[in-house]
Amino acid sequence: MPLTLQAVRDRFPALQYRDFRLLWSGQVVSLTGSRMQQTAVLWHMYLLTESAYALGAMAVIRLIPIVVLSPLAGVIADTHDRRRVLLIAQCGLALISTALAWITWSKQDSATALYVITAISAGIGCFSSPAKNAMVPNLVSRRHLANAMSINITASHVASVTGPGVAGLILATGSIATVYWINTVSFAFMIVPILMMCTVHRSIGGVTRVSFAAALDGLRFIKRSPIIRSAMILDFTATFFASATSLLPIFATEVLGVGERGYGLLSAAPAIGAVLTGALMSTFPVISGQGRLLFKAVGCYALATVVFGISSSFWLTFAALMLTGAFDTISMVLRHTIMQLSTPDELRGRMTSVNMMFVMGGPRLGEAEAGLVAGLAGAPFSVVTGGIGCLAAVAVIAWRSPALRRYDGQR
Numbered sequence: 573m574p575l576t577l578q579a580v581r582d583r584f585p586a587l588q589y590r591d592f593r594l595l596w597s598g599q600v601v602s603l604t605g606s607r608m609q610q611t612a613v614l615w616h617m618y619l620l621t622e623s624a625y626a627l628g629a630m631a632v633i634r635l636i637p638i639v640v641l642s643p644l645a646g647v648i649a650d651t652h653d654r655r656r657v658l659l660i661a662q663c664g665l666a667l668i669s670t671a672l673a674w675i676t677w678s679k680q681d682s683a684t685a686l687y688v689i690t691a692i693s694a695g696i697g698c699f700s701s702p703a704k705n706a707m708v709p710n711l712v713s714r715r716h717l718a719n720a721m722s723i724n725i726t727a728s729h730v731a732s733v734t735g736p737g738v739a740g741l742i743l744a745t746g747s748i749a750t751v752y753w754i755n756t757v758s759f760a761f762m763i764v765p766i767l768m769m770c771t772v773h774r775s776i777g778g779v780t781r782v783s784f785a786a787a788l789d790g791l792r793f794i795k796r797s798p799i800i801r802s803a804m805i806l807d808f809t810a811t812f813f814a815s816a817t818s819l820l821p822i823f824a825t826e827v828l829g830v831g832e833r834g835y836g837l838l839s840a841a842p843a844i845g846a847v848l849t850g851a852l853m854s855t856f857p858v859i860s861g862q863g864r865l866l867f868k869a870v871g872c873y874a875l876a877t878v879v880f881g882i883s884s885s886f887w888l889t890f891a892a893l894m895l896t897g898a899f900d901t902i903s904m905v906l907r908h909t910i911m912q913l914s915t916p917d918e919l920r921g922r923m924t925s926v927n928m929m930f931v932m933g934g935p936r937l938g939e940a941e942a943g944l945v946a947g948l949a950g951a952p953f954s955v956v957t958g959g960i961g962c963l964a965a966v967a968v969i970a971w972r973s974p975a976l977r978r979y980d981g982q983r
Contacts, residue, residue, distance in 0.1 A: 584719060584723055585712075585716045585719055586712045586716045586717075586719045586720035586723060587723070589711055589712050589716075590770070591711050591769045591770060592708070592711040592712050592720060594765035594766075594768055594769055595704070595707070595708075595711065595765060595766070595769070596723065596724060596727055597761075597765060598761050598762040598763075598764070598765035598766065599724070599727050599728070599731075599762065600727045600730060600731060600761075601758050601761035601762070602662070602758050602759055602761050602762035603727065603728055603731035603732075603735070604730075604731040604734045604735045604738075604758060605669075605735070605754055605755035605756075605757070605758025605759070606731070606735070606755060606758070607731050607732050607734070607735025607736055607739075607843075608735040608736070608738055608739040608742075608751050608754060608755055609669065609672070609739075609751060609752055609755040610735075611735060611736040611739040611740070611743075611751075611835075611836065611839050612739050612742075612743060612748050612751040612752065613630070613672075613686060613690065614627060614630065614818060614820070614821055615739075615743055615748070615821055615832070615835065616676070616681070616686060616748050617630055617683060617686055618821040618822075618825075619748075620681070620682065620683045620686070621683055623947070624819065624822060624943045624946040624947040624951065625943055625944065625947045626683060626943075627818045627819065627821065627822075627939070627943050628818065628939055628940040628941070628942060628943015628944055628946075628947075629687070629940065629943070630686075630687070630690060630818065630939075631818055631935070631936040631937070631938075631939030631940045631943070632936065632937075632940045633687050633690050633691050633694070634690055634691070634694040634936050635694075635936035635937060635940075636691065636694075637691055637692075637694040637695035637698060638694055638695075638697075638698055638928060638936070640695075641695055641698040641699070642698050642702075642926070642928050643926075644698075645698040645699045645701075645702050645703075646702045646923070646924060646926065648699060648702075648703075649699075649702040649703045649706050649924070650706070654703040654704075654706055654707045655703075655707065655766060655769055657699055657700075657703040658700055658703040658704050658707070658766055659763065659766045659767070660699075661696055661697070661699040661700035661703065662700060662759055662762050662763050662766065663759075663763060664696040665693060665696050665697065665700065665759060666756055666759035666760075666763070668689060668692055668693045668696065669693075669752060669755045669756040669759065670756045671689060672686075672689045672752045673749050673752035673753045673755075673756055675689075676748055676749040676752055677749035677752075677753075698928070701924065701928050702924040702928065705924045706924055708720055708721070708724065717909065721905060721908045721909050722850060722905050723850075725846075725850060725901060725904055725905055725908070726846075726847060726850035726851065726901075729843045729846035729847045729850060729897065729901065730843070730847050731843075732840065732842070732843030732846065732897075733840045733843040733844050733846075733847055734840075735840075736836050736837075736839030736840040736843070737836050737837060737839075737840045738836075739751050739836055739839070740832055740833050740834075740835055740836010740837060740839065740840075741833065741836060742754075743832040743835075743836065744831070744832040744833050744836075791926060793915070793923060794923065794926055798973070798975045798976070799910065799975050799976050799979055800910065800911050800915075800923070802969065802972075802973035802975065802976040803866070803907045803910060803911065803976060804907075804926075804927055804930040805930070805969060805973075806866070806867075806870060806965075806966070806969050806973070806976070807903070807907060807930055807934060808930040808934035809934065809962075809965040809969065810870045810873065810874065810903075810934070810962050810965055810966065811934030811935045811938055812934045812935075812937050812938040812941065812965075813874070813938060813958045813959070813960075813961035813962035813964075813965055814873060814874055814877040814896075814938065814958050814959050814961075814962040815934065815935040815936075815938030815939050815942065815958070816877065816880070816881070816938070816939070816942040816951075816954060816955045816958055817839070817842070817939070818939040818942065818943060819939075819942055819943065819946055819951045819954065819955065820835060820838050820839055821835060822946065822951045823838065823889065823951060824838060826951070827884065827951065827952065828884070828885075828886050828889060830886055834886060837890065838886075838889065838890060838893060841889075841890045841891075841893035841894045841897065842893050842894065842896050842897030842900070843897055844894050844897065845893070845894030845895055845896065845897035845898035845901070846897035846898060846900065846901040848894075848898065849897070849898040849899075849901045849902060850901050850905070862906050862910070862979055863976050863977045863978055863979035864977060865902065865906065866902075866903055866906050866907070866976070866979075867966055867969075867970045867976075867977060869899045869900075869902040869903045869906075870899070870903055870962070870966050871963060871966045872895070872899045873895075873896055873899035873900055873903070873962070874959045874960075874962035874963040874966060875959065875963070876892045876893075876895035876896045876899065876959075877892070877896055877955060877958060877959035877962060878955075878956055878959035878960065879892040879895075880892035880893055880896065880955055880959075881952050881953075881954070881955030881956035881957075881958070881959060882952065882956055910979070911923060911927060938958065941958075942954045942955065942958060945957065945958075
């Protein structure tokens with residue numbers, strides 16, 4: 573039976589809010605282009621260097637601007653019109669993508685150029701993410717925030733399915749520049765909806781100017797919030813040990829022998845699992861025992877990573893990567909909802925910027941660690957030991973964080 577408009581609104585109530593619809597719809601296309609570019613950049617770097625160390629270094633290059641600029645970005649999101657900050661950041665990212673496409677198309681590409689452009693892009697992205705995430709609680713009612721978070725994350729994962737798959741098909745033709753040009757065009761689908769949004773999104777009741785003290789307020793707030801702090805630490809340590817997707821070019825070529833198209837499918841596998849899980853989670857209006865579920869999900873994520881590392885079969889690897897995406901989505905929806913509901917509006921930008929350092933720092937450092945270990949002992953060994961390390965981290969944090977373990981949403 574086809575879904576009616578009313579049925580869609582009942583199932584996804586956050587979409588009844590005009591400005592949220594605009595922001596969400598723009599993300600679907602723009603994020604698809606960004607995922608295409610991220611997939612292509614790793615493949616591009618591997619073609620230029622044939623080095624696991626170079627792939628690991630790419631993760632560090634993305635992390636450094638995040639660590640340096642995130643505190644400033646969070647304060648700006650809390651002291652300025654968040655819509656304007658987001659618009660400027662998106663325009664900047666479009667220009668950087670254009671530069672990457674141009675140097676690749678004109679055969680002026682090099683490993684150094686990829687590192688520089690990746691660093692600049694990560695720096696600009698620091699200002700985009702806090703502004704965008706801090707806007708969401710003001711676009712929907714409090715009771716529809718969990719639904720908004722869920723479909724936002726699902727949109728991101730839909731892009732992560734489509735982007736790598738399409739990128740793999742294009743990369744198989746030998747045209748890396750085409751992927752970058754498509755990403756450049758995709759930013760228009762984000763910029764136009766931002767311009768169409770009606771309301772000004774400036775925090776109420778918080779600081780009014782950028783200062784070092786204002787940046788420290790975000791850190792102090794998280795220090796006073798044991799549940800938020802523990803959730804961030806869990807995410808950081810788990811992704812540090814179990815992040816190994818930067819090694820997929822090595823698995824695709826040397827372990828599985830599936831080439832560019834296989835690489836694109838493997839890159840999309842975690843997002844496929846994430847989309848299916850997000851759709852399933854949307855059918856449950858209430859989820860009890862969130863703390864216990866969070867730890868179980870991260871533990872299963874670690875086990876799936878171990879299977880990925882020991883597999884020599886394409887389809888078993890594909891299935892294991894799907895499961896990593898599925899369990900990561902459960903964790904992500906729970907963490908984002910808890911954090912946003914537990915944070916005052918005047919601190920949301922700064923909380924998000926600190927969380928971004930954890931969310932981005934864990935995977936980036938983990939990818940660097942994975943690249944180093946892969947260079948020394950091989951990619952499968954790197955992934956398997958990372959999964960085991962993730963399991964150990966989950967056990968330790970569950971033992972040391974009783975408040976998060978017992979969390980059930982009744983605050």
